[in-house]
Amino acid sequence: MIALYRHVLSLFLLLILAALPLGLFNKDEKVSFDIDGMAAVIKEFLMGLFSGDAWYYSQGGRTRLILNDLVSFFLASYLYLIVSAIIVIAISIFLGIFLWKKSNRWINASLGFLGMVPDFLLVLMLQIAVVYVNKNLGVKTFKVASSSIDDPAIFLPILTLIIIPAIYLVRSLSEATSEITAEDYILLAKSKGLSKKYIYFFHVTTNVLPFLKADIHKVLSIMIGNLFIVEYLYNTRGLTSLIFVHSIKFGYQYNLVIICLLSLFILYLFCYHSLRLLLAAAERRLAK
Amino acid sequence: MRRKPNILLVIGIVLLSFFVIISLIGPYIAPYDLEYSKKIEYITTDDGKQQLKGSPFPPSKEHVFGTDKWGYDILTLLLYGAKYTVFTVLIVAVMRLSIGTAFGVLNGVMSPDNKKKNKHISLFSGIPIFIIIYFILAGINIEPTLPPIYLAVIQGLLMTILGIPGVYNVIFNLTIEIKKNAYVEAAKTLGGSNRHISRKHIFPALKGNLLALFVNECIQVLHIIGQLGIFNLFLGGTEKQYFPTIYLSITNEWSGLIGQSRSFLYHSQWIILYPLMAYMLLLFSFYLLSAGLNASLKNKARRSSHL
Numbered sequence: 001m002i003a004l005y006r007h008v009l010s011l012f013l014l015l016i017l018a019a020l021p022l023g024l025f026n027k028d029e030k031v032s033f034d035i036d037g038m039a040a041v042i043k044e045f046l047m048g049l050f051s052g053d054a055w056y057y058s059q060g061g062r063t064r065l066i067l068n069d070l071v072s073f074f075l076a077s078y079l080y081l082i083v084s085a086i087i088v089i090a091i092s093i094f095l096g097i098f099l100w101k102k103s104n105r106w107i108n109a110s111l112g113f114l115g116m117v118p119d120f121l122l123v124l125m126l127q128i129a130v131v132y133v134n135k136n137l138g139v140k141t142f143k144v145a146s147s148s149i150d151d152p153a154i155f156l157p158i159l160t161l162i163i164i165p166a167i168y169l170v171r172s173l174s175e176a177t178s179e180i181t182a183e184d185y186i187l188l189a190k191s192k193g194l195s196k197k198y199i200y201f202f203h204v205t206t207n208v209l210p211f212l213k214a215d216i217h218k219v220l221s222i223m224i225g226n227l228f229i230v231e232y233l234y235n236t237r238g239l240t241s242l243i244f245v246h247s248i249k250f251g252y253q254y255n256l257v258i259i260c261l262l263s264l265f266i267l268y269l270f271c272y273h274s275l276r277l278l279l280a281a282a283e284r285r286l287a288k
Numbered sequence: 289m290r291r292k293p294n295i296l297l298v299i300g301i302v303l304l305s306f307f308v309i310i311s312l313i314g315p316y317i318a319p320y321d322l323e324y325s326k327k328i329e330y331i332t333t334d335d336g337k338q339q340l341k342g343s344p345f346p347p348s349k350e351h352v353f354g355t356d357k358w359g360y361d362i363l364t365l366l367l368y369g370a371k372y373t374v375f376t377v378l379i380v381a382v383m384r385l386s387i388g389t390a391f392g393v394l395n396g397v398m399s400p401d402n403k404k405k406n407k408h409i410s411l412f413s414g415i416p417i418f419i420i421i422y423f424i425l426a427g428i429n430i431e432p433t434l435p436p437i438y439l440a441v442i443q444g445l446l447m448t449i450l451g452i453p454g455v456y457n458v459i460f461n462l463t464i465e466i467k468k469n470a471y472v473e474a475a476k477t478l479g480g481s482n483r484h485i486s487r488k489h490i491f492p493a494l495k496g497n498l499l500a501l502f503v504n505e506c507i508q509v510l511h512i513i514g515q516l517g518i519f520n521l522f523l524g525g526t527e528k529q530y531f532p533t534i535y536l537s538i539t540n541e542w543s544g545l546i547g548q549s550r551s552f553l554y555h556s557q558w559i560i561l562y563p564l565m566a567y568m569l570l571l572f573s574f575y576l577l578s579a580g581l582n583a584s585l586k587n588k589a590r591r592s593s594h595l
Contacts, residue, residue, distance in 0.1 A: 010411040017423050025427030031434060113575050118511040120518045121564065124546075127553055182591035190594055199595065217413070225416035229515060244519070261415065268414035 015042050018257045041254050054255040057246075066259055070242075074263055076152075077231070077238035081223060081271050084161035088219065089212070089275065091166050096173025097208050098200055100181075104174050107167065115167030119226040122160050123233045130156070145235040157234045161226055165219045169212075176211040180204055206286055209279060216275055220268060239264055297580025303573035311374040314367035319352075322368050322540075324361070344556045353562040356549065362562050369540030372523055373570065376444050376513065376541075381505035383448045388455025389498065393486045395456075396463025417450045418515040429521045436524035436539050443523055447512055451505065458501060459494070466493045496585050503578040510543075510571060517547030542567045 016038070023038035024031070048054030056063045095103040107115070117125075127144045134140055143153040180186070181204060189199045231241040243260045246253070315322075347354040353362040412420075424446060425439075432439055466472065472489050480488075513523050517537075520526055524539030537544025545563035552559040 006410065014411055017420060020423050021426040023427075024424065026431060026433045029433050031428050108579070112579060113572065116507055116571060116575050116578075117568070118514050118571075120514055121546075121568065124550070124553065124560070124564065128557070131554055178593055181593040181595045183594075186594045196595065204595075217409075221413060221416070224414045225418075228416065228419060229518060232518065262411075264414045265411050269409070272409075 014261060015045075015258065018254060018261060021252055022254065045255050045258065048255060054259075057253050057256040058250060059246075060250055066256060070239075070259065070263060073237055073239050073242050074267065076236070077227065077240070077267055078270060080157060080161060080230075080236070080238065081227060081267070082274055084158045085165075085220070085223060085271060085275055086278065087158070087162050088166045088169060088223075089278070091162070092169035092173050093205070093212070096170040097177050097205055100174035100177040103170050104178070107171050107174075111167055112171075115164060115171070117164075119160065119164060119229045120233065122163060123156075123229060126156055126160060127233075145233070146237070147235075149237060152236050153234050157230045157236055160230050160234075161223055164226060165222045168222065169215060169219055172215055173208060173212060176208050177204060180207045183207075202286065206283070209283060213276070213279060216272060216279075220271055220275075223271075224264070224268060239267060294580045294584055296576045296583065300573050300576030300578075300580050303569070304577065307370070307374050307570055307573060308378075310367065311370035314370045318361075318364040318367040320361045320364045322364060324364075344559055346556070347558055354556075354558040356559050357552075357556070362545075362559065365540040365545060366542065366563060366566050369537070369542055369545060370566075372440060372539045372541040373510075373513070373543065373567075376440060376523060377506050377509045377570075380444050380447045380451070380509045381502055383444075384451040384455050384505050384509075385498065385502050387448070388452045389459050389494070391452075392456045392459025393463050393490050393494070394482070396460045396467065397482045397486045397490060399460075399464070416515075417447070418512045418519075420450060421446050421512070421516060422519055422521060425516070425521050430526045430535070431528050432525040432538070434525070440524045440539070443513075443516075447509055451508065454508075455501065455505065458497075462494060462497060463490055466490050469493075496581075500578060500581045500585060503574050503581060507571065507574050507578070510567075510574070513541070514543035514546065514567065517541075517543035518550070520547060522547060542570070 019038040019041050022041050023034045025034075026032075045054050055066055057066050058064075130141055130144050142155045143151070144156070146152040186199060186203055189203050227238065228240040228244075230236070231238040232244055235241070239260055243257055246256060344357050344359070345351055345355045351361050351363070353366070355361055356365070421443065425443060428434065429439060429443075434442075467490070472485060475485050475489055516523070520535040522535070522537040522539070522544030523541040524537070524544075526544075527536040527538050528534075529536065534548070536548050542563055546560060546567060549560040549563065
């Protein structure tokens, strides 16, 4: 019951939040706060949900059904996210568990700073690097940004989405692994003469996976935060770019923003459960 | 036995104090006035000819970091903007930490048993902090009517409020951990009040973590300011010009300078490179601090690995 109240409350907050750009603005040399206007916008949206108006958005001159376009934007975001999340998890299992001693050293030495560089700087630096390589060596490596829908940039957005969460996760998993390899059952397994590979697979990995599961929330929120920047700076299609690029081009549309923010939540759930499913399958294999 | 000095920590402290000093005296040592701009100049080319050129000028003796598109000296802009970046980051981090710690410790001590908070998924799980601030500031930050200092304070307050829950959770969980120690139990049995226990037992044990957490918060605040800058919401206000539409930072805050010169990625790269380097160096000083602190915190009671 409390959970339901909490969701209703946060939905309410979200409705207000998205209405703020329409209610809090500069007008006639001072800041005006237009509560009535905001209430009217929210009311219009809620009524529009039933009358059908709220499901349409305008694109310059024409109006289109949001759901028609939303699905493809959603899928684009989902694909970028899930592909990079799977790579992040694969990297972090490999480096964080099997090579935890080495990766600890790498992270302390140099990689740690890379994990702290904010996403937008990473994007800018990658773009500068690609331009530099192209200018000085004449080699065309990767697309710096998408120029059209049919020709999206793929490598750099995914690379950017991978780096920051991967370093976080490798660090956290190698921490967990170093704790677990100090446990008595590892000593027992060793004294039984089991091979190192076997111990890593069936004793260490199975015990580190719960840590990984607990970290998925954090990793996904980092990645969705990065997704906003990535889609904006690389000009790729996606939910978050629908919010911003569309607002800049065609003006702020309340219903579109709300529906996008809500589908962002659905995106979060989709990714979370896809990853849990994947990990459950992996656990199942290990348990055999 | 003499302990090895923590080099990372020392370098970090030196760098950070350098930035703090720069932001205090920046405007006084700046080579040019903030309003001074050089639109055109005769430049001697390699073969000795004089040529009339317009801004932006590349780095030279007169302009160490070059000038931007409108002829403003980049070093001067950086020196003037430093105070906004450095002090906002430090102040917001201190406020986040002190409020979050106060509530975290109190609630941790008072909560009856060792219950851990489990994580809830909410509608806001998928929405990063800077997006929330974006929606609030979008209407008032561009072509502002409020003075820059007000806007900086508003943004600072928002960053503080939205950051407190994170600090609170960390401190709450740490407090629960520390509460399991026997000395807390003993203090409780002897009749220590909650206030006494938090002040004399919990807080001293938290101290080391607090510093590390502080550095962490600094880094996060720096990220948020930068991310907002990418979406043209610069700390202290955004000036918008039309035909062509461009956004300029009013305060010349560093991530604002990065955000406004984003289009110079492909030519005249010094315009974006130097603000970028300043920002990175500030970030690096926080990184060194955090690495140094972590090194001195770690390995106190670690068991050795069997593998």
